Amino acid sequence: MSGPHLRDFKRIVFFTGAGMSAESGVPTYRGAGGIWKEYDYRRYACQEAFVRDPAAVWEFHNYRRGLVAACSPNRGHHIVARAGQRSARVTVVTQNIDGLHALAGSREILELHGNLWRVRCDTCRVKQQDGHVIREQLRCDGCGGWWRPDIVWFGDMLSEPILDAAQAAIEECDLFVSIGTSAVSPRG
Numbered sequence: 607m608s609g610p611h612l613r614d615f616k617r618i619v620f621f622t623g624a625g626m627s628a629e630s631g632v633p634t635y636r637g638a639g640g641i642w643k644e645y646d647y648r649r650y651a652c653q654e655a656f657v658r659d660p661a662a663v664w665e666f667h668n669y670r671r672g673l674v675a676a677c678s679p680n681r682g683h684h685i686v687a688r689a690g691q692r693s694a695r696v697t698v699v700t701q702n703i704d705g706l707h708a709l710a711g712s713r714e715i716l717e718l719h720g721n722l723w724r725v726r727c728d729t730c731r732v733k734q735q736d737g738h739v740i741r742e743q744l745r746c747d748g749c750g751g752w753w754r755p756d757i758v759w760f761g762d763m764l765s766e767p768i769l770d771a772a773q774a775a776i777e778e779c780d781l782f783v784s785i786g787t788s789a790v791s792p793r794g
């Protein structure tokens with residue numbers, strides 16, 4: 607049997623969501639109870655909560671970082687990354703914030719909901735990549751404002767440049783593959 611193969615396509619977009627991360631053991635918001643029982647994540651993943659109590663919101667996100675740090679890319683991440691190493695131009699558009707696509711070796715990644723391993727200053731907006739599992743430095747070196755995770759929380763807007771780039775990639779592609787997504791889009 608010879609069906610279509612990834613190498614038959616020139617421009618591929620992989621659109622990935624929570625199900626992709628779940629395969630690696632990253633906890634998702636779906637499913638009642640579980641590890642989110644101890645945190646009402648909606649309360650700890652919004653700007654209002656951050657303004658009220660940044661340290662508590664960081665405690666929650668450091669906890670999330672610890673959970674994600676224990677996870678590795680799965681077979682799906684590797685297949686996506688390998689497709690990008692061949693002749694096709696591959697863009698990963700993802701709702702996931704765990705950074706596992708990059709870890710697997712994908713290069714062109716559009717993270718619709720940001721990245722758990724990047725912070726931005728809530729005051730001056732400067733961004734910083736963060737290799738530490740536990741974020742201890744909570745104040746911006748430049749202006750003294752609070753660092754916050756550079757992820758899209760409940761009530762946050764999606765980044766327009768990222769959305770535009772994702773839309774352009776999807777319009778140009780000759781193969782669109784959706785993995786682990788659903789109509790409902792939980793945010794970080």
Ligand SMILES: [Zn+2]
Pocket residue numbers: 727728729730731732746747748749750751
């Ligand atoms: Zn700052």
